[in-house]
Amino acid sequence: MTDTAALGTTNLDPTVPLLSVKGMAVSFAVGSRLAARIKNEQRFLRAVDGVDLDLGRGEALALVGESGSGKSTFALALAGLRPPDRGEIRFNERMLPRHRSREDQRRIQMVFQDPYSSLNPRLTVGSMLRELIRVHHIVPLGQADEYCKELLTLVGLGPDAMKAFPRQFSGGQRQRVAIARALVLRPDVLVADEPVSALDVSVQATVLNLLRDLRAELGLTLLLISHNLAVVRHLCDRVAVMYLGRIVEVAPTGQLFSDPKHPYTKGLLAAIPKLAASPPGADDQGPAVIGDPPSPLRLPVGCRFRTRCPIAQQICEELDPQLTTGASDTGHQAACHFAFGGYAPGLQSPASFSAAVTDATGNQGD
Numbered sequence: 001m002t003d004t005a006a007l008g009t010t011n012l013d014p015t016v017p018l019l020s021v022k023g024m025a026v027s028f029a030v031g032s033r034l035a036a037r038i039k040n041e042q043r044f045l046r047a048v049d050g051v052d053l054d055l056g057r058g059e060a061l062a063l064v065g066e067s068g069s070g071k072s073t074f075a076l077a078l079a080g081l082r083p084p085d086r087g088e089i090r091f092n093e094r095m096l097p098r099h100r101s102r103e104d105q106r107r108i109q110m111v112f113q114d115p116y117s118s119l120n121p122r123l124t125v126g127s128m129l130r131e132l133i134r135v136h137h138i139v140p141l142g143q144a145d146e147y148c149k150e151l152l153t154l155v156g157l158g159p160d161a162m163k164a165f166p167r168q169f170s171g172g173q174r175q176r177v178a179i180a181r182a183l184v185l186r187p188d189v190l191v192a193d194e195p196v197s198a199l200d201v202s203v204q205a206t207v208l209n210l211l212r213d214l215r216a217e218l219g220l221t222l223l224l225i226s227h228n229l230a231v232v233r234h235l236c237d238r239v240a241v242m243y244l245g246r247i248v249e250v251a252p253t254g255q256l257f258s259d260p261k262h263p264y265t266k267g268l269l270a271a272i273p274k275l276a277a278s279p280p281g282a283d284d285q286g287p288a289v290i291g292d293p294p295s296p297l298r299l300p301v302g303c304r305f306r307t308r309c310p311i312a313q314q315i316c317e318e319l320d321p322q323l324t325t326g327a328s329d330t331g332h333q334a335a336c337h338f339a340f341g342g343y344a345p346g347l348q349s350p351a352s353f354s355a356a357v358t359d360a361t362g363n364q365g366d
């Protein structure tokens with residue numbers, strides 16, 4: 001086995017999720033107690049508010065949702081960079097402790113949106129990689145240079161990158177350095193948080209293709225956070241949709257695009273009507289999500305999407321819908337009272353769903 005081949009995931013039982021998150025919550029204290037009382041707001045902003053999510057071994061899972069929905073906070077907690085307030089994270093069935101060992105930290109690595117701020121500007125790429133190898137005992141120090149050069153070639157930079165500083169690279173090359181920095185630790189899971197959104201459009205595809213190739217070559221498990229649903233559709237096996245700190249829908253990618261169940265997902269897909277394969281009578285006629293999300297400091301009672309939902313009913317104010325699976329159990333879950341077969345009272349069909357959407361917004365939205 002070559003060094004780079006050894007970067008891949010150990011072959012373990014494929015029926016057990018590699019990562020399993022249950023009830024994760026992360027909150028931030030915001031402002032003073034007095035200000036919160038005057039504004040009738042909570043003082044703790046619940047950025048992640050009870051998330052359950054599994055990642056299969058070797059799977060590419062996308063996490064999508066509007067800005068502020070909690071994607072990055074979830075990713076940081078998953079990678080052990082921000083301790084959750086509650087919930088558990090299991091790696092291969094073993095609970096990860098709140099303060100992770102170096103070995104557990106190594107297993108889940110992140111690639112951030114801005115490669116420059118995630119790299120130490122004072123270290124050459126070679127020094128940075130060698131230091132990580134030394135601290136984490138990845139290979140004997142005598143083999144470190146050879147291992148680094150092989151890795152830099154794998155990410156499309158070549159051995160000469162060893163001597164260069166981060167400022168000497170273009171944006172796309174710097175993101176390749178950041179990917180090498182994550183991979184040098186031989187992680188099992190790579191969490192990529194908007195890895196190309198800070199890059200020129202011209203180089204975005206090359207970095208995404210690199211991630212796709214690395215995943216195939218190294219057997220990596222990938223959590224990809226992206227605003228770009230076209231990217232997600234191209235790269236990922238499953239998609240999880242996040243809204244105000246909760247997962248509101250999870251499905252295999254094909255199903256999510258062809259038969260979305262949650263009104264929020266329908267709205268997100270309607271913003272790209274040509275991309276969405278049209279479920280009968282729904283997506284092509286639905287609008288993008290209307291209005292702004294409510295303040296996370298004043299979450300609506302009941303369904304948190306109800307203030308923007310075109311088919312909200314009385315029950316939505318009273319009951320907080322949980323993530324549930326449809327009767328056919330195809331791995332498709334949604335958190336909406338009317339997701340699987342049930343339409344809101346008075347809305348008998350998908351076509352009348354579209355009509356309700358139109359009434360609510362005054363336009364067809366596409």
Ligand SMILES: Nc1ncnc2c1ncn2[C@@H]1O[C@H](COP(=O)(O)OP(=O)(O)OP(=O)(O)O)[C@@H](O)[C@H]1O
Pocket residue numbers: 028029030045046047065066067068069070071072073074296
């Ligand atoms: N350090 C922090 N202190 C206080 N609030 C925070 C902090 N980090 C994030 N938040 C808040 O938590 C919520 C979720 O933020 P987060 O960055 O996780 O969202 P996101 O989905 O990654 O958004 P984006 O798509 O813009 O990156 C937001 O309301 C944000 O303002």
Ligand code: SF4
Pocket residue numbers: 262263264303304305306307309310311312313316321335336337338339
């Ligand atoms: S539960 Fe009600 S408000 Fe929430 S998404 Fe479903 S229909 Fe809309």
Ligand SMILES: [Mg+2]
Pocket residue numbers: 071072073193
């Ligand atoms: Mg983010």
